[in-house]
Amino acid sequence: MAKHETPLLDQLEGGPWPSFVSDLKHQAETKPEVYDILGQLELSYKDRITHWKHGGIVGVFGYGGGIVGRYSDVPEQFPGVEHFHTIRVAQPASKYYSTENLRKLMDLWEKHGSAVTNMHGSTGDIILLGCRTEALEPFFWDLTHEMGQDLGGSGSNLRTPECCLGTSRCEWSCYDTQETCYHLTMHYQDEIHRPAFPYKFKFKFSGCANDCVAAIARSDISVIGTWRDEIRIDQAAVKEYIAGNYPSNGGSHSGRDWGPFDIQKEVIDLCPTECMWMEGDELKIDDKECTRCMHCINVLPRALRPGADQGASILVGAKAPILDGAQMSTLIVPFMKIEKENEFE
Ligand code: HEM
Ligand code: HEM
Ligand code: SF4
Ligand code: SF4
Structure with a gap:
């Protein structure tokens, strides 16, 4: 896979901001297939149409989500992106990593994929961009067996739940968002991995009404910390x-x-x-x-x-239809205690 001329993309390196074009060029030095992302994107800019083929379902055995299939519609020209599937990996609660964990994950991704990442997707997952079909199962095996990590959600299933920093760093948190997020992630494994819904479904957890994960705007069920006594x-x-x-x-x-x-x-x-x-x-x-x-x-x-008698409000139904714009979720349960002892229920 050779370097392509990319005069249109090169313009995006000129501004004062960091450029994904420079990042991809740098990546291509060790992963030559990345030259073909740049080449195909250049062609898209020229043709004013995407060259990612519409559709294509791929996955790993037993899972209905976590992998988003993606193929080039000009594979002869750009063999490096003939397959370029996205893998979603569940992020740790509040996105706390150890350096060791991140290094291992990146080593794994360099071994099996393009090494291009998006940390993190707006759903919260770690997004690994660019994997061939035959590398999916080996990657999945190493991820689950060597790292004890799992795929996230995609498609019409429960998406990887997401939470704010909560009590780990924030004195305003009215419940343990991390513990709750982790508990529900483990409880709903089946719904995360095997699409059971007619559309995607999201839980998000914020420890207070500052709502640092924007649960009220982005989740089907928003759990937002509050108190019922006095400030x-x-x-x-x-x-x-x-x-x-x-x-x-x-x-x-x-x-x-x-x-x-x-x-x-x-x-x-x-x-x-x-x-x-x-x-x-x-x-x-x-x-x-x-x-x-x-x-x-x-x-x-x-x-x-915040008051001392703390818990959370439960809201449902945020959505962002293109024509109407973002719609906030609706308050259903004004207050409930959220504690480990009652299993967060
Ligand atoms: C045929 C081409 C593509 C299709 C059909 C496609 C489709 C999608 C869909 C359906 C989602 C999920 C949105 C949701 O959360 O409901 C998504 C997310 C995303 N895609 Fe694409 N995509 C394509 C190409 C790309 C490419 C080439 C890139 C980057 C180079 C990209 C970057 C992303 C990112 C960053 C997200 C967000 C992930 C997240 O927020 O969790 N996509 N895409
Ligand atoms: C003037 C131009 C742009 C504006 C005003 C804009 C605005 C935004 C806003 C408001 C969000 C956050 C949505 C949220 O609340 O979740 C967002 C997310 C995002 N934007 Fe842009 N954007 C621009 C250009 C771009 C370009 C050029 C790219 C890529 C080449 C891009 C890629 C993304 C991605 C990947 C996300 C999701 C980030 C994530 O995964 O969390 N945007 N953009
Ligand atoms: S949502 Fe509230 S509790 Fe959570 S990090 Fe933000 S300010 Fe702190
Ligand atoms: S008193 Fe209550 S409603 Fe008024 S600013 Fe403070 S938190 Fe908000």
Whole structure:
């Protein structure tokens, strides 16, 4: 597989940003089939049509998902991408890796595939781009036997569940998102690997309403941490914020010239349910009206904390139809406890 002339793609290397074209050229030095990705893409730019063939089902024995079949429609010209299947590998909860694990995975992918990756796909999986049909089973054998890792979901099945950092690093997490995500991943193995639904299905887990994995916009079942008692207030710290001794938003707006901190403007007036007010120098909250949106807590993290009686809200049905745009999921269960003892149920 030889290098192709790619004048159109080369233009994408000119800007100030990192370029996938440069990355692919670099990769091609050790994986010559990657020259054919560039060649085929150049031809697509020229012809203004994709040269990936539509359709083509491939997989590994016993699984109905995890591999997305992909073939070139000009294989004589670009034999390196005649087959170029995508493999989805389940990511660890919150995407915590050890260097050892990553090295092993990449060694495996260099051995069996093109070595091109997308870390991570928007579904959360590790996406390995470019494998020939005959290399799928050997890769799968090594992945499951040597690394103890598994394929993720694709097609009309349960997709690999995804979670925020949760209690591992975030003090706002109202339940253990990692443990819950892991538990449900193990519980629903069958649904992940053998398509049982008429369409894809996603679970996503965020520890609080900041919703760092965008569960509310991207999942059929969103589990979002919340509390049912009262926001914990440290009035002394509120005073420090008002006096300008503590930076608001954990200092993330430092350096911007927004003038001195104004609790009325930046917190009370922005509370979506208008349930906050000052009484003298004390901050008051009518917790019955509070929707647990996290805004005030984000601005005053040293003064305010989620309540102590914590759990999660369950929402269903987010989708993003092309014409209507993103639609948020609908609240079904306002509050439930989520604990290991009751098996997260
Ligand atoms: C015939 C060509 C292709 C077809 C039919 C195709 C189709 C798809 C489909 C159906 C998905 C799943 C979307 C979902 O989550 O529901 C997907 C995801 C994706 N594809 Fe493609 N694709 C093609 C080529 C490519 C190529 C050439 C690349 C990159 C070089 C690519 C990169 C991706 C990425 C990064 C994702 C996202 C994976 C994720 O978010 O988990 N695709 N594609
Ligand atoms: C002005 C141009 C672009 C805009 C405004 C744009 C915007 C976006 C946005 C908003 C998302 C996030 C969607 C989400 O919330 O999940 C996204 C994701 C993505 N974009 Fe773009 N994009 C642009 C160009 C491109 C180009 C040129 C490529 C590839 C060559 C690309 C590849 C992707 C991929 C692969 C993802 C999914 C990332 C993932 O797997 O998590 N985008 N883009
Ligand atoms: S969603 Fe909430 S708990 Fe999870 S990482 Fe983001 S801020 Fe922290
Ligand atoms: S969490 Fe949101 S709704 Fe509740 S008091 Fe704070 S800003 Fe208002």
